[in-house]
Amino acid sequence: MATQHSRSAARMMMAPAVVLLLGWMLVPLIMTLWFSFRRYLPLRGGDLGSAGFDNFVRFVTSSAFWPSVQTTLIMVGGVLVITIVLGVLLSLLLDQPMWGQGVVRILVIAPFFVMPTVSALVWKNMFMDPTNGLLAHLWQFFGAEPVAWLSSVPLTSIIMIVSWQWLPFATLILLTAVQSLDGEQLEASEMDGASPLARFFYIILPHLSRAITIVVLIQTIFLLSIFAEIFVTTGGAFGTRTLTYLIYQRVLESQNVGLGSAGGVYAIILANIVAIFLMRIVGKNLDK
Amino acid sequence: MGKITLEKVTKSFGDVNVIPPLDLTIEDGEFCVFVGPSGCGKSTLLRLIAGLEDISSGAIKIDGNDASNTPPAKRGLAMVFQSYALYPHMSVRKNIAFPMKMAGVPQEEQDKRIAAAAKALNLTDYLDRRPGQLSGGQRQRVAIGRAIVREPAAFLFDEPLSNLDAALRVGMRMEIGELHAKLQTTMIYVTHDQVEAMTMADKIVVLRAGNIEQVGSPLELYRAPRNLFVAGFIGSPKMNLIEGNAAQQHGATTIGVRPEHIDITDSGPWTGTVGVAEHLGSDTFLHVHDTGLAETVTVRATGEVGFKHGDKVTLAPREDLIHRFDRDGLRVA
Ligand SMILES: Nc1ncnc2c1ncn2[C@@H]1O[C@H](COP(=O)(O)OP(=O)(O)O)[C@@H](O)[C@H]1O
Ligand SMILES: [Mg+2]
Numbered sequence: 001m002a003t004q005h006s007r008s009a010a011r012m013m014m015a016p017a018v019v020l021l022l023g024w025m026l027v028p029l030i031m032t033l034w035f036s037f038r039r040y041l042p043l044r045g046g047d048l049g050s051a052g053f054d055n056f057v058r059f060v061t062s063s064a065f066w067p068s069v070q071t072t073l074i075m076v077g078g079v080l081v082i083t084i085v086l087g088v089l090l091s092l093l094l095d096q097p098m099w100g101q102g103v104v105r106i107l108v109i110a111p112f113f114v115m116p117t118v119s120a121l122v123w124k125n126m127f128m129d130p131t132n133g134l135l136a137h138l139w140q141f142f143g144a145e146p147v148a149w150l151s152s153v154p155l156t157s158i159i160m161i162v163s164w165q166w167l168p169f170a171t172l173i174l175l176t177a178v179q180s181l182d183g184e185q186l187e188a189s190e191m192d193g194a195s196p197l198a199r200f201f202y203i204i205l206p207h208l209s210r211a212i213t214i215v216v217l218i219q220t221i222f223l224l225s226i227f228a229e230i231f232v233t234t235g236g237a238f239g240t241r242t243l244t245y246l247i248y249q250r251v252l253e254s255q256n257v258g259l260g261s262a263g264g265v266y267a268i269i270l271a272n273i274v275a276i277f278l279m280r281i282v283g284k285n286l287d288k
Numbered sequence: 289m290g291k292i293t294l295e296k297v298t299k300s301f302g303d304v305n306v307i308p309p310l311d312l313t314i315e316d317g318e319f320c321v322f323v324g325p326s327g328c329g330k331s332t333l334l335r336l337i338a339g340l341e342d343i344s345s346g347a348i349k350i351d352g353n354d355a356s357n358t359p360p361a362k363r364g365l366a367m368v369f370q371s372y373a374l375y376p377h378m379s380v381r382k383n384i385a386f387p388m389k390m391a392g393v394p395q396e397e398q399d400k401r402i403a404a405a406a407k408a409l410n411l412t413d414y415l416d417r418r419p420g421q422l423s424g425g426q427r428q429r430v431a432i433g434r435a436i437v438r439e440p441a442a443f444l445f446d447e448p449l450s451n452l453d454a455a456l457r458v459g460m461r462m463e464i465g466e467l468h469a470k471l472q473t474t475m476i477y478v479t480h481d482q483v484e485a486m487t488m489a490d491k492i493v494v495l496r497a498g499n500i501e502q503v504g505s506p507l508e509l510y511r512a513p514r515n516l517f518v519a520g521f522i523g524s525p526k527m528n529l530i531e532g533n534a535a536q537q538h539g540a541t542t543i544g545v546r547p548e549h550i551d552i553t554d555s556g557p558w559t560g561t562v563g564v565a566e567h568l569g570s571d572t573f574l575h576v577h578d579t580g581l582a583e584t585v586t587v588r589a590t591g592e593v594g595f596k597h598g599d600k601v602t603l604a605p606r607e608d609l610i611h612r613f614d615r616d617g618l619r620v621a
Pocket of ligand 1: 301304306324325326327328329330331332333
């Protein structure tokens with residue numbers, strides 16, 4: 001069969017998947033756009049006609065908007081910093097030859113397979129509970145006053161939980177990068193008189209920069225939509241309301257679908273700005 | 289100064305003994321080549337000298353001082369790796385400057401040495417490029433530049449030319465030779481290619497399975513190989529090693545005759561048919577069968593001879609240039 005034929009056959013066979021995926025994406029997107037211009041209050045009369053740009057204006061002028069943007073940025077930024085710093089260290093550690101390497105690597109990856117809701121609940125009840133949590137016991141063991149994690153440092157707590165979930169991903173990607181580093185380069189730098197620290201900053205870190213940008217890119221896109229972890233821990237209280245959570249509250253708690261949809265459109269725009277920005281950085285990094 | 293002495297140095301990886309006890313002295317300013325087949329421990333030996341591997345026992349002395357436990361950076365040796373091992377994210381300038389930066393050399397001095405190295409190695413136009421934008425030969429020169437600026441006591445090269453094509457290899461061989469003539473610094477050069485060893489070395493160390501088979505100048509090794517291994521390894525094309533009756537006539541178990549020491553004449557002990565004739569222009573190598581010897585005999589003739597497949601030739605080895613070896617493969621004087 002000629003290439004031409006197999007190509008069109010391939011197109012035919014891919015078509016259902018493409019159509020399904022497009023529909024999957026496009027239908028909710030168009031519905032969100034549509035609702036964002038409607039006054040749609042399901043429990044208070046349903047669709048009450050066009051709202052023009054009212055929803056958009058109301059969403060950004062509400063007192064909850066800017067704090068939620070700030071919370072989102074702190075959360076995403078915090079998780080990124082923690083996962084990358086720890087991920088780099090952990091990947092260097094896992095690259096060392098040691099006994100039981102295979103098992104250790106699987107254990108390190110394990111948190112990634114735990115569902116967000118489950119891991120948040122486990123953290124909330126097993127670790128962070130101020131009376132029965134493991135951390136409370138640990139604090140008491142050292143004679144310190146147990147911390148009421150989720151009420152006194154809620155944002156930090158959620159960042160910890162989410163970091164725990166994403167650390168395996170960062171570690172895994174960084175580990176493959178560490179393993180691809182040419183051993184002769186390290187030996188050359190050793191002969192050139194570089195201390196272990198200098199070797200890390202001048203040789204290893206630049207080598208990892210590409211992998212780090214990829215981790216940042218992928219994680220940012222997923223972290224912007226964190227929801228379950230907030231839902232089951234603080235429920236958006238104590239300054240843990242992210243943009244995503246705010247939208248959820250507008251739609252389900254205030255039963256204002258129009259307003260929530262407008263927020264959704266902002267979120268889409270924000271995510272795209274971040275994505276374009278990151279793509280540029282990655283593109284630049286990949287060129288080298 | 290760069291006199292390097294190895295005393296009873298051994299190295300094992302786990303149970304595998306790669307270097308049995310080995311003694312060797314490399315004089316200051318010498319161009320010393322370690323040559324031997326793949327896997328014989330040349331790289332290991334070089335890495336022991338560099339300090340990248342720890343010796344299992346014995347001592348390494350640099351200028352008389354025991355350096356066995358000195359970390360690599362403190363031994364004052366610079367190494368050029370087979371893969372060049374350039375830092376891909378740094379420009380050529382930064383690559384060359386790296387060892388000086390680590391040593392805290394003042395910026396002015398750095399610039400001066402970089403400029404000098406770049407000039408010597410024809411890299412001036414490429415200083416702001418990255419290694420990825422250079423050809424193999426240029427990368428090789430950057431690696432050498434990075435070694436030069438350290439002003440080391442000795443240079444260590446591990447098969448530096450094996451990633452280059454044949455023409456570049458010849459060129460770089462000359463450049464390294466000239467560099468040595470100019471700097472007069474000790475160089476230890478590892479290769480599996482006996483041509484490189486013969487053309488560059490002041491002193492050749494022939495290794496087999498971690499053992500030193502012979503140490504000497506290229507001509508010493510060529511004229512008087514100590515055993516069959518060295519005889520077969522040094523010289524191109526290989527020496528004809530002949531056993532059986534012909535050898536016994538000379539009172540030896542094996543005799544060796546270099547292809548260039550066999551004449552094609554009217555009367556000689558061996559008559560046979562030409563199998564393959566390799567015409568190189570300057571020389572012709574004839575592989576002659578059916579001479580009554582078990583082995584095919586390789587003969588070097590002048591470039592312009594017209595022998596071809598199937599021709600009959602009579603061969604006469606030059607009696608005074610026949611090497612004789614005893615039953616243990618050792619040279620008989
Ligand atoms: N790190 C190592 N661990 C175990 N064996 C090694 C190691 N490095 C080298 N060897 C062994 O030592 C022998 C000599 O290797 P090498 O010095 O690289 O040879 P050459 O450079 O002459 O080709 C080989 O048989 C090799 O398998
Ligand atoms: Mg080698």
